[in-house]
Amino acid sequence: MECVVSLCKCWRPVCLCLFSTMFRFRVGSKQCALPTPKMTENGLGHREKVLNMNTMNPNVKRVEYAVRGPIVQRAVQIEKELKEGVKKPFSEVIKANIGDAHAMGQKPITFFRQVVALCAYPDLLEDNKFPDDAKNRARRILQSCGGGSLGAYSASTGIEVIRQDVARYIEKRDGGIPSNPDNIYLSTGASDAIVTMLKLLTSGEGKTRSGVMISIPQYPLYSAALAELAAVQISYYLDEDKCWGLDVSELRRAVEAAREHCKPRALCIINPGNPTGQVQSRQCIEDVIRFAAEERLFLMADEVYQDNVYAEGCQFHSFKKVLFEMGPEYSNTVELASFHSTSKCYMGECGFRGGYMEVINMDPQVKLQLTKLVSVRLCPPIPGQVLLDLVVNPPRPDEPSYATFIKERTANLEILAEKAKLTEQIFNTVSGIRCNPVQGAMYTFPRLTLPEKAIAAAKGQAPDMFYCMKLLEETGICLVPGSGFGQRDGTHHFRMTILPATEKLKIVLENIRAFHKRFTEEFS
Structure with missing residues (x-):
């Protein structure tokens, strides 16, 4: 390097010296200059970022995830404004946009937290406050961890004894149909396993690109993952007039139309449904399995709300149970991956990120590739694996924690059932809102009838987005517009979780009813 100014007696020449040093150097006897950077107003150089909107992965720009989208971002801003003393017509933001049970006040199951605490801090095993069955469970799990610590990696597919417990749980749930631990993959919540399977299923270019069938309305994880993977989303519509039922004739319509521009390869089912809350009948499941067999589609069964x-x-x-009860014609041929999670049901342990996937009839060579793929991520979080083990292997009737466990589990599910019925009843008293029965899961997806002036006032944004944003600003209630989940053209909805505590849920429902009346009058 050669400095242009050899002696600097004030700050300005020093800056020139440093600046020149950065952009002039000598190669042999020849002096060379680097390209001069663009100058900004303050005189400093500006380089274009290596990673910018033009150079980033274009598939990522197509990803949308409404559950944590613009309305939720605005809700966070409003919370900050309330803390700063900004006056609003409400005192708190109620986030009814996401299925986060504990954030809404649901209490954790005592036995689960006891065992996790014992595993995380084994010195507590000497504490007499913990029941013996919790201590025994913790010792068994710790013995399966490297160095007896939750801080050690596990096998990439998950801790062996926990995979064995998952297999026994599935066998018991399905009336004795065998489950092989080698077909069980523990995961970072069900979402991680679902995305992993979609990665395996997507390939091709142009008309040979993989097509994946997903329900509309759908949980945005699926559309987001398919966008990121540059796969083709094949939409099939649930029948709102039949309590969001699934009709195989609609599946046939969707798959036949899709063949013109992609290669249909997989069919995703969410049962019980999210965001629609329907529970599929056994006959419907049989019809879906037959359809998958005829069309040679890989089945993905998202069953995280099974309780x-x-x-x-x-x-x-x-x-899986229905598949095997249909006989070898199907149970020996139909490829199936089913998913479960610790985040929903009566547990609501979203933050632990525990889940599993069971694969059936998978090509052995592909299964090796699946194992390789999960190995890249090293292993699922160990605390999440522990929590999953307690879900699939809860206290037994002869153990001291059983009575408390059953009491807490039953109470959580009974409260959810009451809130499901309450939500349907109150919404159906509102002119302009129609709500199907919440048969399962933890959401409702009511249909809105919006005035034409309101639709016009939306000015380019989805009308139900306009509605939900206005609801948030006036009431502090955060919902997700139906447009974020997909819906038939010309219809408008929102998704709301039924998780708020009963008294708060009543307030939420009454506030939505009052807002809808004001909204309709304003734009009528």
Whole structure:
């Protein structure tokens, strides 16, 4: 390097010296200059970022995730404004946009937290405040951890004894149908496993690109993952007039139309439904399995709400159980991946990020690739694996924690059932809101009838987005517009969780009813 100014007696020549040093150097006897950077107003150089909107992965720009989208971002801003003393017509923001049970006040299951605490801090094993069955469970899990610590990595597929417990849980749930621990993959919540399977399923270019069938309305994880993977989303519509039922004739319409521009490869089912709350009948599941067999589609069964069934006459049937009860013609051929999670049901332990996937009839060579793919992420979080083990292996009737566990589990599910019914009843008293029964899961997806002036006032944004944003600004209630989940053209909805505490849920429902009346009058 050669400095242009050899002696600097004030700050300005020093700056020139440093600046020149950065952009002039000598190669042999020849002096060379680097390209001069663009100058900004303050005189400093400006380089274009290596990673910018033009150079970044274009697929990422197509990703949308309404559950944590613009309305939620505005809700966070409003919370800050309230803390800073800004006057609003409400005192708090109620985030009814996401299925986060504990954030809404649901209490954790005592036994689960006891065992996790013991595993995280084994010195507590000497504390007499903890029941013996919790201590025994913690010791068993710690013995399976490297160095007896939750801080050690596990196998990439998950801790062996926990995978064995998951297999036993599935066998018991499905009436004795065998489950092989080697087909169980523990995961960072169900979402991680779902995205992993979609990665395996997507390939091709142009008309050979993989097409994946997802329900409309859908949980935005699916559309976001498919956008990121540059796969083709094949939309099939649920029938709102039949309590969001699934009709195989609609599946056939969707797959036949899709063949013109992609290669249909997989069919995703959410049962019980999110955001629609329907529970599929056994007959419907059989029809779906036959359809998948005929069309040679890989089945993905998202069953994370399997304990959340409330409506009379409804019952959860696992896809695996129905598949095997249909006989070898199907159980030996139909490829299936099913998913479960610690985040929903009566547990609501979203933050632990625990889940599993069971694969059936997977090509052995592909299964090796799946194992390789999960190995890249090292392993799922160990505390999440521990929590999952307690979900699939809870206290037994002969153990001291059993009575408390059953009491807490039953109470959580009964409260959810009451709130599901309450939500449907109150919404259906509002002119311009129509709500199907919340048969399961933990959401409602009511249909809105909006005045034409309101639709015009939306000015380019989705009318239900306009509605939900106005609701947030006036009431502090944060919902997600139906347009974020997909819906038939010309219809408008919102998704709301039923998770707020009962008294708060009543306030939320009454405030929405009053707002809808004001909104309709304003734009009528």
